[in-house]
Structures are given as C-alpha cells and as structure tokens.
Amino acid sequence: MTDLLLLPGDGIGPEVIAEVMRVAARIAPDLALDERPFGGISFDQLGTPLSEETLAAAKAAKAVLMGAVGGPKWASAPRDKRPEAGLLGLRAGMGVFANLRPAICFQPLADASTLKREVVEGLDIMIVRELTGGVYFGQPRFIENLPGGGRRGVDTQVYTTAEIERVSRTAFELARGRRNKVTSCEKSNVMETGLLWREVVTDLHARDYADVTLEHMLADNAAMQLVKNPRQFDVILTDNLFGDILSDEAAQLTGGLGLLPSAALGLAGQPGLYEPIHGSAPDIAGKGIANPLAAILSFEMALRWSLQRTDLADRLFAAVGRALEAGARTPDIGGRLTTPEMGDAVLAQL
Numbered sequence: 001m002t003d004l005l006l007l008p009g010d011g012i013g014p015e016v017i018a019e020v021m022r023v024a025a026r027i028a029p030d031l032a033l034d035e036r037p038f039g040g041i042s043f044d045q046l047g048t049p050l051s052e053e054t055l056a057a058a059k060a061a062k063a064v065l066m067g068a069v070g071g072p073k074w075a076s077a078p079r080d081k082r083p084e085a086g087l088l089g090l091r092a093g094m095g096v097f098a099n100l101r102p103a104i105c106f107q108p109l110a111d112a113s114t115l116k117r118e119v120v121e122g123l124d125i126m127i128v129r130e131l132t133g134g135v136y137f138g139q140p141r142f143i144e145n146l147p148g149g150g151r152r153g154v155d156t157q158v159y160t161t162a163e164i165e166r167v168s169r170t171a172f173e174l175a176r177g178r179r180n181k182v183t184s185c186e187k188s189n190v191m192e193t194g195l196l197w198r199e200v201v202t203d204l205h206a207r208d209y210a211d212v213t214l215e216h217m218l219a220d221n222a223a224m225q226l227v228k229n230p231r232q233f234d235v236i237l238t239d240n241l242f243g244d245i246l247s248d249e250a251a252q253l254t255g256g257l258g259l260l261p262s263a264a265l266g267l268a269g270q271p272g273l274y275e276p277i278h279g280s281a282p283d284i285a286g287k288g289i290a291n292p293l294a295a296i297l298s299f300e301m302a303l304r305w306s307l308q309r310t311d312l313a314d315r316l317f318a319a320v321g322r323a324l325e326a327g328a329r330t331p332d333i334g335g336r337l338t339t340p341e342m343g344d345a346v347l348a349q350l
C-alpha cells in the first residue's frame with residue numbers, strides 16, 4: 001500500500017516536490033512513495049487533468065501530496081479539462097471537505113510581512129475552509145446568450161446542514177487542541193446560505209461544543225480584522241469561497257505564500273490531500289528559485305494528520321524553524337538561496 005502519493009503537477013510543483021522527496025528519504029526512508037501525472041501535464045499526456053488511474057491511486061493511498069497545477073499553457077483548454085478542474089475533481093473525488101490552512105508567522109520572518117512586526121509577531125491562525133461544496137460546486141452553473149444580446153452567467157451557492165456540520169466539527173475539535181476559540185465567517189446579512197451557516201454552527205456549538213468560545217463574524221469584516229488585529233483569531237471557520245480569499249490574505253500576514261502548507265481532510269480513516277497553498281507560479285517555474293518550504297511543511301502535515309508520525313512531524317517543523325533562524329531565505333522572502341539550497345538548509349537542521 002502506498003503511504004504517500006506524490007502529484008508534482010505543473011509549474012514549480014515538480015521543483016518543490018523534489019525537495020520533499022529528499023527530506024522524506026532522510027527522515028522517513030520506510031515510507032512507500034508513488035507518483036502520478038496530474039494537472040496540465042496529465043492533460044498533455046493523457047487528455048485529462050485527472051485520470052481515473054490517478055484518482056484511484058489517490059483514494060488507495062494513506063495520503064496524497066500535490067505540488068501545484070495550472071499555467072498559461074492551459075488557459076484556453078476547455079473548462080472541464082483545465083488543471084484547476086482536475087484539482088476540484090480530486091478534492092471532490094477524495095471527499096476531503098475540511099481544508100486546514102494554518103497561517104503561522106515564523107519569528108525570524110516577522111519582518112518579511114508587509115504588516116508591522118508588532119501586528120504579526122507570534123501569529124498562529126488556523127483557517128478551516130469548507131472544500132467540497134458551496135459556489136465552487138453548486139448547480140446550476142452556466143453562461144447563456146440572452147435573446148436581446150449580451151450574456152448571463154450563473155453560479156449557485158448551496159450548502160446543506162450536513163455539509164456545514166461536518167466541517168464545523170473539524171473546526172471545533174481543532175480549537176480544543178489550540179486556544180479554544182472558533183470564529184465562524186459568512187454573510188448572513190445578505191445570503192440565505194450564510195444565514196443557514198450561522199444557525200447550524202450555533203446549534204452544533206450549543207449541542208456538542210459549548211466549552212469552545214464561538215464568535216460569528218461577517219466575512220467582509222473578517223477580511224478587515226485580519227489586517228487590523230490578526231492575533232484575535234484562533235480558528236477561522238468558513239465556506240469554500242470566503243475561505244479561498246481569507247486564506248490568501250492570511251498567508252500574506254506571515255510573509256507570503258511560499259511558506260504555507262495545507263491539509264484537506266475527509267472522514268476519519270480516509271486519505272488526506274496535502275497541498276502548498278501557493279500556485280504553480282509560471283513566472284518563476286524552471287528557474288530553481290521557488291521556495292520549497294510550503295511543500296515541505298505540507299509533507300509535515302501529512303506526517304501529522306494522515307501517517308500518524310507526529311514524532312517526525314515535530315522534528316521536521318522544528319528543523320524548518322531552525323533553518324529560517326539560521327538565515328536560510330529564497331528570493332520570495334528576501335534571500336538568494338535556490339530551491340535545492342533551501343532543501344539543503346532544512347536537511348542540515350535534521
């Protein structure tokens with residue numbers, strides 16, 4: 001059985017996954033690794049961004065680690081054949097409904113943020129983003145021609161009680177192991193799904209998680225509070241679209257996307273999907289300057305959440321922190337190291 005299925009994908013994906021493989025060979029040589037085509041490269045080779053073989057391999061592994069997908073090369077591919085469609089298909093196919101996106105400000109990088117050091121120092125937020133529902137998947141969705149000229153585009157935002165409850169459980173459980181606070185974000189002032197979201201979270205909290213502090217915040221206000229006073233947050237619980245936006249914003253608080261991992265989890269016992277939250281970065285792909293830390297930290301999350309190797313995850317997390325303390329920096333965080341040199345810096349600390 002495969003422990004970790006690697007999906008390097010497109011752009012900088014293969015470069016950063018190569019560094020994960022070096023780290024894995026060092027700290028967990030017993031892990032059974034496998035690799036499959038996914039994203040644009042899979043479209044080029046097989047005519048689809050997500051082949052049945054790759055999806056089957058993902059469901060059969062204990063954990064899946066993706067590099068990145070997409071790029072200008074596939075911008076004009078049919079919509080359902082785009083690399084991004086493959087990613088949504090993988091998330092839905094694996095049933096990974098809870099997306100954990102930590103935003104941690106590593107001490108030595110507090111000056112890499114565009115915000116003042118005193119605002120971001122010590123920041124440790126966990127965004128829990130619903131990942132397999134909402135407007136990303138809701139039907140109907142289409143663009144139609146209007147009789148009198150012009151067109152009409154339709155997306156559907158839809159959530160059920162069950163979808164809201166299961167991701168909320170993940171958020172409450174996580175909060176218990178942290179600072180015990182959940183901030184649930186929606187737009188209940190204007191959206192029906194937002195109103196339902198607020199009611200379901202409130203009910204579940206009263207029923208099973210009354211020991212956790214629960215706060216509701218409108219998503220637009222949350223976006224503002226994130227840059228005003230980000231340390232007020234512990235766990236942020238939100239839907240697919242708001243989670244996409246708020247997690248990019250939170251990433252920038254910590255000094256950029258190059259450092260942030262994510263974990264997408266389904267029901268207990270099912271494989272998790274791990275992805276750096278940066279994209280394929282076509283502008284720097286192939287130059288050997290991408291920051292591999294987000295991918296390495298995604299591997300760290302896989303060790304922790306799917307592979308039951310908390311000991312190794314702790315060691316790896318500490319090694320990344322020490323590498324940064326020792327001054328290791330790729331260009332995105334103000335340094336000159338190449339991707340393999342950043343990998344070396346982490347290996348040196350292991």
Ligand code: IPM
Nearest residue numbers: 070084085087088244277279
């Ligand atoms: C993310 C990305 C994806 C998303 C894209 C690539 C489909 O922005 O993981 O945040 O919107 O979910």
Ligand code: MG
Nearest residue numbers: 244245247248
């Ligand atoms: Mg995004």
